[in-house]
Amino acid sequence: MRRAKIVCTLGPASSTPERIGELIEAGMNVARLNFSHGDHEGHAKMLHTIRSEAERRGKPVAILLDLQGPKIRTGRFKDGAVELSKGQEFTITTDTEVLGDETQVSTTYPGLVGDVKVGDQILLDDGYLALAVTEVRDHAVKTVVVTGGTLKNNKGINLPHVEVSAPALSEKDRADLAFGVRMGVDYIALSFVRTPECVREARRLATVEGDHIPIIAKIEKPQALDRIEAIVDEADGVMVARGDLGVELGPEKVPLVQKELIELTNAKGKVVITATQMLESMIQNPRPTRAEASDVANAVLDGSDALMLSGETAAGDHPTEAVRTMARIITEVEQSAYYRRQLERPELALQVSANAIAHGAAMAARSMHCRIIVTVTESGGSARLLSEYRPEAHVIALTTSETTYRRLALNWGVTPILTSPAATINEVIECTETVLRERNLAGAGDHVVITAAMPVGAGETTNMLKLHRMP
Numbered sequence: 001m002r003r004a005k006i007v008c009t010l011g012p013a014s015s016t017p018e019r020i021g022e023l024i025e026a027g028m029n030v031a032r033l034n035f036s037h038g039d040h041e042g043h044a045k046m047l048h049t050i051r052s053e054a055e056r057r058g059k060p061v062a063i064l065l066d067l068q069g070p071k072i073r074t075g076r077f078k079d080g081a082v083e084l085s086k087g088q089e090f091t092i093t094t095d096t097e098v099l100g101d102e103t104q105v106s107t108t109y110p111g112l113v114g115d116v117k118v119g120d121q122i123l124l125d126d127g128y129l130a131l132a133v134t135e136v137r138d139h140a141v142k143t144v145v146v147t148g149g150t151l152k153n154n155k156g157i158n159l160p161h162v163e164v165s166a167p168a169l170s171e172k173d174r175a176d177l178a179f180g181v182r183m184g185v186d187y188i189a190l191s192f193v194r195t196p197e198c199v200r201e202a203r204r205l206a207t208v209e210g211d212h213i214p215i216i217a218k219i220e221k222p223q224a225l226d227r228i229e230a231i232v233d234e235a236d237g238v239m240v241a242r243g244d245l246g247v248e249l250g251p252e253k254v255p256l257v258q259k260e261l262i263e264l265t266n267a268k269g270k271v272v273i274t275a276t277q278m279l280e281s282m283i284q285n286p287r288p289t290r291a292e293a294s295d296v297a298n299a300v301l302d303g304s305d306a307l308m309l310s311g312e313t314a315a316g317d318h319p320t321e322a323v324r325t326m327a328r329i330i331t332e333v334e335q336s337a338y339y340r341r342q343l344e345r346p347e348l349a350l351q352v353s354a355n356a357i358a359h360g361a362a363m364a365a366r367s368m369h370c371r372i373i374v375t376v377t378e379s380g381g382s383a384r385l386l387s388e389y390r391p392e393a394h395v396i397a398l399t400t401s402e403t404t405y406r407r408l409a410l411n412w413g414v415t416p417i418l419t420s421p422a423a424t425i426n427e428v429i430e431c432t433e434t435v436l437r438e439r440n441l442a443g444a445g446d447h448v449v450i451t452a453a454m455p456v457g458a459g460e461t462t463n464m465l466k467l468h469r470m471p
Contacts, residue, residue, distance in 0.1 A: 011314025027327035069191025070166035075106030168198035237271030275308035283316035358385035
């Protein structure tokens, strides 16, 4: 069983039930819906299709709603594009009625004139074009082109080292988040997080009847790195979004930032997803480059809980093969002795009894050479704690909650299984034996570690650990 999980972005190349079913069979654990594109009607249809195809196959698939966030873009051009040359003057106006030409273009962000100052750098189209600010007026920013090229409609604007004043959640984000809550999505990805307050605001909106949808903070801005520990503490997980981060920091800084972010998030026991351009060439090609294979492998070795495919599955020519390829690379790494030596995590703080039980279960499984740890969980908390310790044994999470069943699809090393309620410890053991036999996970004489909350059904935290020999 593969431990690191795969997140797939769905789009035009992966919108049919047949294709979504293929992606699930190939190894998709989490389906990402990118709310920078599409409408609620289309996303609702996609969500129902994912749930239907996952249920048909008896496999848990979590749904990640990725909010657009305060993405700053250019407007449109009269002719669809212009050619900018080094040294020429070029104006960005906040008048959205302006159709662009070789002298100016509009922007979707009215706060641009208040955020930038003379000398600031403005990057366009993922950093392929660069401008330097020469003058700031009431409704326009005058610049000179530093790096020229072709600029097309609706391209992204990045403002490295500028403290952007845009709110963390736009009106569109709020409407999209409310839609996600109604539809019961499993995770919310919050774009362009800059402060822990951004996460707190999203959490407030994503809380329903005391239960909040887990928030994944996307780290895309240099400003987030200045407050990263507080952001990780506040969020349920982190996405290392290497695209915008690389544009604003520079590509040479991304590898070390990736490693540091993963290390910090691991140490705090939170989920971390590594994303962007992992198998980029597979958008067109049926095979990855050797550098891409190495990138995927290193993200696993760094300690990622999950790896994400973007354009490869959303708009590529080979979406299913991209998932299969990523799954093969992950599996190859996880079978290596080099990887297994890095699994132990003794440094995690033992804060509550459930954490002590999780640590004890991981250690017991290791000393007894158990291949399986079974945890009975309603909220998923005990399974997530076990995942944080990176045990060599596979974690089987037995739950009666469909929400928990889906959400645990993201967690490293956890295989969630939907079961009927157990009223006593004997029923827990009987259920464990049945599940493990049916799935050929353990046989007669094998030892397995079982954790649960006692008394069963009383709402206690996990407080029982049992070493059980299969009859």
